[in-house]
Amino acid sequence: MIRIVGLNGSLRPGSHSKQALQLALGNAKRLGASVELLDLQVLRLPFCNGGDVYPEYPDVEYLKSTVREADGLILATPEYHGSVSGVLKNALDLMGFEELSGKVTAAISILGGQSNSNALNDLRIITRWVHAWMIPEQVAIGQAWKAFDAEGNITDPKLAGRLEELAKSLVDTARRLRSETEAIAS
Amino acid sequence: MIRIVGLNGSLRPGSHSKQALQLALGNAKRLGASVELLDLQVLRLPFCNGGDVYPEYPDVEYLKSTVREADGLILATPEYHGSVSGVLKNALDLMGFEELSGKVTAAISILGGQSNSNALNDLRIITRWVHAWMIPEQVAIGQAWKAFDAEGNITDPKLAGRLEELAKSLVDTARRLRSETEAIAS
Amino acid sequence: MIRIVGLNGSLRPGSHSKQALQLALGNAKRLGASVELLDLQVLRLPFCNGGDVYPEYPDVEYLKSTVREADGLILATPEYHGSVSGVLKNALDLMGFEELSGKVTAAISILGGQSNSNALNDLRIITRWVHAWMIPEQVAIGQAWKAFDAEGNITDPKLAGRLEELAKSLVDTARRLRSETEAIAS
């Protein structure tokens, strides 16, 4: 079974990043994947000091082992100052090739103003640096304050459909790329 | 059989981009792929005017059909002003989703000065925009004037090895992602 | 007098990039600058081959000398495939430090779909590479097909205002940065 882990890079109470991530993970689950949401609001993580060991922060090991054992990742971030949140980047800094290399990855960004791709672009380059795979599908949700209803669902069916495509591509690609079987010979 | 097409984005006589591209395509061929080099020095292409039809330039159709039928692409560019060459970008502008979507892609950049990743980053974002797949492996060749010998081979074995890994990942990924068979169920 | 040169990177007939550029240059003129629009639809330029001399293309020298003598630049580009047009990048490739270093620069992008900052981001990094100055103000015009009226004016007053602020910041910064007088001692 394909295991998908979602990482929520927003600490805001009522975070729309978390809502979008839950929707995407729900889509992946319906496609047969097992899913887990790692909420940086709940994990107690230190600022990365460039080292590997943080004995006072057992959640670092939990983060690392959970991601290491996953087949695919969904990264959700608010776009702050035209880039990924420091909170999410710091969590990625705490990990390295051992956790992230070869991982199939999808990204979602949340903006207060109009939609834009900066944080998604940054995540694409960042994940490449640790040799993860980012799928072409990506979702930026602009004017997030009016994009969700009271139940945390996305009101625009087109946008909701894009979160479904994101999950479908992620699960399908993880199956293809991470299969232990030999690639089909040409 | 996997078909790989290489696109050389340098018009300089004795272009190192072309040399690197030839090496990468040779590697792909040894792995069982069929290969073809599209040399923008040879193709007669117009500047893109945002339209689809260039009746006076039959090479536009040749470029588009060759790329459309390929499984994978290798893009080679000199890094000019910290970005992809206008020559290569213009050739990409002449194509669209029909040619590029879903294509597995690798990128190589050539620099006169020290190595840098700007042109590679740009190509990663550009190819994403037309829903191509760029593999994590990429090669930037700095100080290119001293990187090649008289036969056009790369003198640094480590760098030559990275061109081999690039080709291997490209061919392997094209086999996995573009297979018509169903993905292996989890 | 501050001299501002505008470069239109679209070859499309009825180009919205040219319309937006004309508006921005008009704003700069009202602020006391002399302005000139270099239209890549009119200039006959070759593809850059990495060399410095193009004897069959006298417009290369015209482009270079016009930009060299300017104090400020406005670059207008359609966003193609999530980046600057190959046409504009090629024109920039034909120039170098001699023309572009120290130049105060503003950028405008035109999109068929929703607004985005990719081409503007790219131009910011590209112009930095040749040590030009790009002002913080920038304008991306999304859904351009409905943004202009029949006279080529922008219908949204807020967006029109942003083109005015762009011109104001450009002219003001060119005056401050390119003054031959000594900087005011602290």
Next chain:
Amino acid sequence: MIRIVGLNGSLRPGSHSKQALQLALGNAKRLGASVELLDLQVLRLPFCNGGDVYPEYPDVEYLKSTVREADGLILATPEYHGSVSGVLKNALDLMGFEELSGKVTAAISILGGQSNSNALNDLRIITRWVHAWMIPEQVAIGQAWKAFDAEGNITDPKLAGRLEELAKSLVDTARRLRSETEAIAS
């Protein structure tokens, strides 16, 4: 007098980012600026939750007021995963337009491996988003483990010279751009 504030985005003991920042600030001081180093190793900052108030963290206000009163900034970051450190991005996330808009800014990055511009590019786009000015000069220090001597000085005179040019451009530009006097009329 021009006030320059430096922000060190590395928490590593013996941080080379801090060494490079100290050198750049020393250069600015010799040019007549007042300088202050804000060390994120010393400031006690929370992860940004998207809000404005952190009553349990008085250092947030100290960071904000110190930056708000500065004329220029120097941002120093290790390049982690091909981007700015989460630590530095988080500190920037804690601030906004009020602190950063109009600020003249320079950036330095430190890499363990070969030199690269990714973190510098990211900082250029990030600071633009809050309408700061980033100067064209920038310094990436590759293979930092062998770039400094025991006293924290840079052994390569050319690289040391680039840190001097960075400081000179920063101080000079801050004087020109932030002067209260009218710009010299053309």
